[in-house]
Amino acid sequence: MRRLEPSASAVIVVDVQEKLAAAMPAPQMDALTRAATLLIEAARRLGAHVLATEQYPAGLGRTVAPLAEKLAQAGAPVIPKMEFSACDALEFERAFGERAPRTAIVVGMEAHVCVFQTVRELAARGVAVHVPLDGVASRRDDHRLAGLDLCRAAGATITTAETVVFDWLKVAGTDDFKHLSKLIR
Numbered sequence: 272m273r274r275l276e277p278s279a280s281a282v283i284v285v286d287v288q289e290k291l292a293a294a295m296p297a298p299q300m301d302a303l304t305r306a307a308t309l310l311i312e313a314a315r316r317l318g319a320h321v322l323a324t325e326q327y328p329a330g331l332g333r334t335v336a337p338l339a340e341k342l343a344q345a346g347a348p349v350i351p352k353m354e355f356s357a358c359d360a361l362e363f364e365r366a367f368g369e370r371a372p373r374t375a376i377v378v379g380m381e382a383h384v385c386v387f388q389t390v391r392e393l394a395a396r397g398v399a400v401h402v403p404l405d406g407v408a409s410r411r412d413d414h415r416l417a418g419l420d421l422c423r424a425a426g427a428t429i430t431t432a433e434t435v436v437f438d439w440l441k442v443a444g445t446d447d448f449k450h451l452s453k454l455i456r
Contacts, residue, residue, distance in 0.1 A: 272428065273399070275438040277317035281372040282310045284323040284342065285357060285379025285386050289332030295380065299408035299415065304337055306406035306432035307378045309454050311341040313436045316447050320370045321347035324357045326385060355385050358392035374399045376435050377427075378406030382418025387425070394426035403432040 284307055292300055314321045323342050325334060328351050333339060342349060352360035358367075375393050377400060379386050386407050394400045402422045409415035423429050433455055440448050 274441075275374055275376075275401070275435060277314065277319040277439045279373040280314070280439070281320040281322060281367065281370065281375050282314045283357065283367075283375055283377045283379070283389065284311070284321070284334075284338065284347075285377060285389055286324055286326040286331070286381075287335055287338050287379050288325055288328065289335055291326075291331055291380055292335050294410050295408045296410075296412065299412075302405045303378065303380065303408045304335070306403050307338055308341055309432045309436060309451070310376060310378060310403070310406065311338070311345050311347070312454060313439060313447075313451050315341075315345040316450065317439050319376075319439070320372055321345045322357075322363065322366050323347055323349045324360070324363060324379075324385075325349060325351050326355075327351075327353055356388035356392045357385070358389055358396075372398070374401065376401045376403065377422075378403055378432075380407065381409040381414065382407040383409050383414040383421065384418070387418045387421045390422045390427045391425040400425075400427040401430045401435060402427045403430050403435060405431050 350362045357363045
């Protein structure tokens, strides 16, 4: 396993939308929001690419406000889609292909549907995929756990948001470390 390099990484935020979020267990939603916020901010500071998707936004709403704000600050495109796998959406393919990252860090919902299908496709294409277990949610915990198992079986590394950020940072004591460690506490 190679060290994660921000310049060769993309954070992909999958379908963290208003109506879906309302159906998620509160502890999962809190953890997902914290993990995604940390990863988006770390990506912005350290130079990783950030992309987000919205599944059928006319029906499921837009990205939840706290993450929408962070995505805007990071200059991340938010791509509407109807496909379950983001990789099947042409606009996502274009945006992802612009930087052709070697590594994808995938967070979002639901773990057993859109997250899993996106992870499976990215891994099949040779992208090293990391799925922070604190960054995914499903309406039911057994579905979330099945989604994580499916992601692992597809070739993803199951990790945590903090593990990704500290791998990107490499060393303590820098201004980036000081800023990001405040988000971790």
